[in-house]
Amino acid sequence: MSDSVKENQKKRAANAAMETILPHLSPNTVLGIGTGSTTDYFIDELKNWKHLFDAAVASSNRSSDLLTSYDIKVINLNAAPLIDFYIDGADEINPDRVLIKGGGGALTREKIVAAASEQFICIADDSKRVGRLGSFPLPVEVLPMSRSLVARNLIELGGRPIWREAFETDNGNWILDVHDLFIEDPREIESKINDIPGVVANGIFAQQRADLVILGSNDGVTKF
Numbered sequence: 001m002s003d004s005v006k007e008n009q010k011k012r013a014a015n016a017a018m019e020t021i022l023p024h025l026s027p028n029t030v031l032g033i034g035t036g037s038t039t040d041y042f043i044d045e046l047k048n049w050k051h052l053f054d055a056a057v058a059s060s061n062r063s064s065d066l067l068t069s070y071d072i073k074v075i076n077l078n079a080a081p082l083i084d085f086y087i088d089g090a091d092e093i094n095p096d097r098v099l100i101k102g103g104g105g106a107l108t109r110e111k112i113v114a115a116a117s118e119q120f121i122c123i124a125d126d127s128k129r130v131g132r133l134g135s136f137p138l139p140v141e142v143l144p145m146s147r148s149l150v151a152r153n154l155i156e157l158g159g160r161p162i163w164r165e166a167f168e169t170d171n172g173n174w175i176l177d178v179h180d181l182f183i184e185d186p187r188e189i190e191s192k193i194n195d196i197p198g199v200v201a202n203g204i205f206a207q208q209r210a211d212l213v214i215l216g217s218n219d220g221v222t223k224f
């Protein structure tokens, strides 16, 4: 798929998400906003409707900066009431709406904001749809001092962790990208990885799976 086709699909998904939430916006609405190129398209559309809602909670410094540049009010999660909608992209999406996220390294805050939201709407281009998760290397955020320990444990789980060198998360931590992981039961693997001391969060979103997926295609959008 060419880059421009993919970009058009992302825009389609982002615009369809905006259409979906538009009737529900009110002066009290707080939105959760994810991170990545597809979310950037959503923010680009959202700026046209900023008079219809109260504020946004961002899952990364990058998205917070983009929202602020459009004069959209950004608030801290601790200051937010229940978030009505969380809108974010994904790196892989299975038929059960379980995701792999974290390609951009924002997975921990993304999971937190998703958990604080009533409805998680995942937007993506069609290439993100998979039958089984795991071709995309699974991002795992770790405390820096635990990198080798976590890596050894991930090898025991059958993965091949590679340190994302020269990358620090917004939380001051590091990322291991786990290749070749056989993810038969996403919820089980998500919990097993979370149990390794030093792991902050991993990119499997099974417990925080999407409530609605909107995939952009060449003909329009698919929702499931």
Ligand code: 5RP
Residues within 6 Å of the ligand: 034, 035, 036, 037, 038, 039, 088, 089, 090, 091, 100, 101, 102, 103, 104, 105, 106, 107, 110
């Ligand atoms: C960032 C993410 C992104 O949502 C994911 O990487 C998809 O990004 P894009 O919309 O650029 O394809 O999880 O941590």
